[in-house]
Amino acid sequence: MNIGQAAKLSDVSAKTIRYYESIGLIPKAARADNGYRDYSENDVETLRFIKRSRNLGFSVEDVSNLLDLWRDKERASADVKAVALKHIEDVETRIQELQSIRDTLTNLTESCHGDDRPDCPILEGLAGNNGCCN
Amino acid sequence: MNIGQAAKLSDVSAKTIRYYESIGLIPKAARADNGYRDYSENDVETLRFIKRSRNLGFSVEDVSNLLDLWRDKERASADVKAVALKHIEDVETRIQELQSIRDTLTNLTESCHGDDRPDCPILEGLAGNNGCCN
DNA sequence: GATAACCTTCAACTTTACTATAAGGTTTAA
DNA sequence: TTAAACCTTATAGTAAAGTTGAAGGTTATC
Numbered sequence: 001m002n003i004g005q006a007a008k009l010s011d012v013s014a015k016t017i018r019y020y021e022s023i024g025l026i027p028k029a030a031r032a033d034n035g036y037r038d039y040s041e042n043d044v045e046t047l048r049f050i051k052r053s054r055n056l057g058f059s060v061e062d063v064s065n066l067l068d069l070w071r072d073k074e075r076a077s078a079d080v081k082a083v084a085l086k087h088i089e090d091v092e093t094r095i096q097e098l099q100s101i102r103d104t105l106t107n108l109t110e111s112c113h114g115d116d117r118p119d120c121p122i123l124e125g126l127a128g129n130n131g132c133c134n
Numbered sequence: 135m136n137i138g139q140a141a142k143l144s145d146v147s148a149k150t151i152r153y154y155e156s157i158g159l160i161p162k163a164a165r166a167d168n169g170y171r172d173y174s175e176n177d178v179e180t181l182r183f184i185k186r187s188r189n190l191g192f193s194v195e196d197v198s199n200l201l202d203l204w205r206d207k208e209r210a211s212a213d214v215k216a217v218a219l220k221h222i223e224d225v226e227t228r229i230q231e232l233q234s235i236r237d238t239l240t241n242l243t244e245s246c247h248g249d250d251r252p253d254c255p256i257l258e259g260l261a262g263n264n265g266c267c268n
Numbered sequence: 269g270a271t272a273a274c275c276t277t278c279a280a281c282t283t284t285a286c287t288a289t290a291a292g293g294t295t296t297a298a
Numbered sequence: 299t300t301a302a303a304c305c306t307t308a309t310a311g312t313a314a315a316g317t318t319g320a321a322g323g324t325t326a327t328c
Contacts, residue, residue, distance in 0.1 A: 004304065014305090019286060034294060036305055049261050056260075057235050060285065070257045080256045081248035084239055091236045095229055101191050102225045105218055114215035122214045123204050126190075127183050138274065148275090153316060168324060170275055194315070 003029075006039035010047030017047065025050065025064055058087060137163075140173035144181030151181065159184065159198055192221060 007014040018037075020026045026046060029037035049070060053063045065083060069075045104125075111121040141148040151171075154160045160180060163171035183204060187197045199217060203209045238259075245255040 002305070013287090015287060016285085018307095023285095034305080036294080045261065052260050052262060054285095056239060057232070066257070066260065069254075070261065073252060075252055075254070076250040077246050077252060077254035077256070078248045078250060080254045081243055081246045084243045084246075084256050088236055088239045088243065091232050091239070095232045095236065098191070098225050098229045098232070102222055102229065105190060105222045105225070109215055109218045109222065112211050112215045112218075114212045116210040116212060118207060118209055118211060120203075120209070120211035120214045122211070122218050123200070126186050126200065127179065127204065128186060136275070147317090149317065150315085152277095157315095168275080170324080188315095 001039050001044075002032075003037045003039065006044050006047060009044045010051060012047045012051050020047075020050065023060070025060060025067070056087075057091060062087065135173050135178075136166075137171045137173065140171075140178050140181060143178045144185060146181045146185050154181075154184065157194070159194060159201070190221075191225060196221065 001009075003014045003017055006012075007017060010017075012020075017026075021028060026043075029039060029043070032038040046067070049067065050063055053066055054060070058066065062083060066080070069080050069083070108122045108125040135143075137148045137151055140146075141151060144151075146154075151160075155162060160177075163173060163177070166172040180201070183201065184197055187200055188194070192200065196217060200214070203214050203217075242256045242259040
């Protein structure tokens with residue numbers, strides 16, 4: 001199938017597929033007689049794998065590692081698990097950072113009456129005129 | 135004081151201070167006789183405000199708006215609150231996305247024995263061979 | 269007086285992951 | 299047959315927020 005069809009089936013745009021090929025994330029595609037890239041069902045599977053992994057927040061480099069593991073039928077599942085656990089840890093850290101930010105902002109906004117008067121604890125907090133943040 | 139001193143006091147690097155000036159986030163600095171930028175305590179306060187705001191995840195553009203509001207002694211606190219509430223909402227959305235990712239990954243890793251055998255539910259999940267994700 | 273530690277400008281580069289554009293060849297459908 | 303809808307390559311641009319480097323002037327210290 002042509003790249004457009006593969007794009008549709010995998011939900012990865014044609015441009016992005018070419019980009020992935022250019023950076024070596026996927027091997028160079030086979031070519032039809034007319035020079036067009038030619039994809040198999042298997043290639044589409046790979047693209048779907050990439051798409052799902054990216055949706056789960058793995059970097060392209062992580063995905064590259066995961067693809068290697070996926071293709072290696074002898075790999076130890078522990079190797080895959082290690083990549084996943086590391087990523088979970090990173091995600092968890094980011095969640096906690098964001099929660100901390102949210103809580104600080106929530107405290108600030110709750111103390112701001114939010115009307116047309118000018119005094120504003122939010123700005124005071126950002127300026128450091130209270131003990132609540134940093 | 136010189137830029138290095140202002141950098142130290144505000145915890146914003148000298149290069150970043152120059153960068154902020156170049157994009158108009160802060161006004162052009164006063165100059166000493168030798169041509170060096172000259173900062174006041176007030177300027178350092180502003181840099182600290184910027185630093186805290188950035189730490190709380192506000193974009194540079196948001197910070198620009200917040201600075202305008204900060205400088206405008208007539209502003210309505212409601213205007214500030216609106217910026218903060220919008221940001222809280224964005225942060226909350228991001229937290230939920232990350233939690234969803236984390237939960238999916240946790241499910242996958244929990245079903246993976248993680249030893250030296252090759253079969254791996256994580257890769258199967260990423261490949262779409264189960265119902266758990268996307 | 270030398271040398272380190274400052275400061276200056278300006279342009280270019282970094283990161284990540286694409287996206288866009290140009291100029292052109294191919295295929296499909298009316 | 300001609301127009302739309304594909305496909306090709308190569309180059310450049312985007313986002314965001316800085317960072318780096320070169321080439322040079324200034325100041326503080328030994």
